[in-house]
Amino acid sequence: MKRINVVGTSASGKSTFSKALAQQLNLSYIELDDLFWLDDWQESSDQAFFKKLQQKIDQASDGYVIDGNYTRTKHIKWKDIDTIIWLDLPFHVNVYRAVKRAIYRAVSKQKLWNSSNNQETFKKLFSRESIILWMMKTHRKNRKQYLEMMQSNEWSHIHWIRLRSVNDIHHFLEKYHKPK
Numbered sequence: 001m002k003r004i005n006v007v008g009t010s011a012s013g014k015s016t017f018s019k020a021l022a023q024q025l026n027l028s029y030i031e032l033d034d035l036f037w038l039d040d041w042q043e044s045s046d047q048a049f050f051k052k053l054q055q056k057i058d059q060a061s062d063g064y065v066i067d068g069n070y071t072r073t074k075h076i077k078w079k080d081i082d083t084i085i086w087l088d089l090p091f092h093v094n095v096y097r098a099v100k101r102a103i104y105r106a107v108s109k110q111k112l113w114n115s116s117n118n119q120e121t122f123k124k125l126f127s128r129e130s131i132i133l134w135m136m137k138t139h140r141k142n143r144k145q146y147l148e149m150m151q152s153n154e155w156s157h158i159h160w161i162r163l164r165s166v167n168d169i170h171h172f173l174e175k176y177h178k179p180k
Contacts, residue, residue: 001063002027005077008069008087009142010135011098017087017169018067024176028060032068034113041118041129050076071145078158085161086146087169091139098135 002025006018015031022029035052036044044052053076057064066077078084089097105112105120112118124130150160163169 001061002065002083003063003081004083004085005066005081006068006085006087007146008089009094009139010131011094011101012087012089013097013166013169014067014087017085017173018065020173021085021176022065024173025063025065027062028056028064030056030060030064030066031113032066032070032073034115036070037113037116037118039117046072049073053077069142078155081158083159083161084155085163085172086150088143088146088162088164089166090164093166094135094139095132098132102131 004021004027006014006021008014015033018031019029021027030053032053035056036049038044049070050073053073057066057076057080066081102120102125106122106125109119112120120131125132149155150162161172163172
């Protein structure tokens with residue numbers, strides 16, 4: 001049974017990659033944002049969030065791909081994990097993707113997750129809560145944090161895969177592509 005966590009800065013492509021990988025490996029897909037966010041951008045309490053995550057993991061008897069960071073969940077999601085795939089794209093690629101994605105979502109008014117009514121808006125896009133600003137503020141911090149975790153004895157039981165470019169990501173997924 002494979003147990004994988006895909007991590008990376010916002011707009012690195014975690015969800016798209018995780019869904020594709022889960023489908024190709026015939027594993028359950030667990031999206032942390034979907035478990036965390038409530039309607040109207042309200043956050044789940046840690047207790048509720050941890051419970052929802054543990055339930056999803058328990059239900060995934062075939063193995064799973066967890067999509068998302070939320071380092072406060074490490075004690076749950078990394079307890080039995082065997083692989084972490086880190087999408088570590090360059091800053092300029094993340095900025096471009098964050099802007100493109102946020103504008104598309106604000107224009108299309110698409111619902112972001114199944115469990116909530118949240119949508120990206122232009123008001124939110126140009127506020128202090130902007131996903132673009134969040135990505136810009138956390139990119140360097142995330143890289144430093146994941147480098148430290150990769151080298152830590154605490155997480156040495158986990159196989160780390162660091163994909164540093166869009167080409168790396170495509171080549172990785174091609175290895176697991178099943179012809180139809």
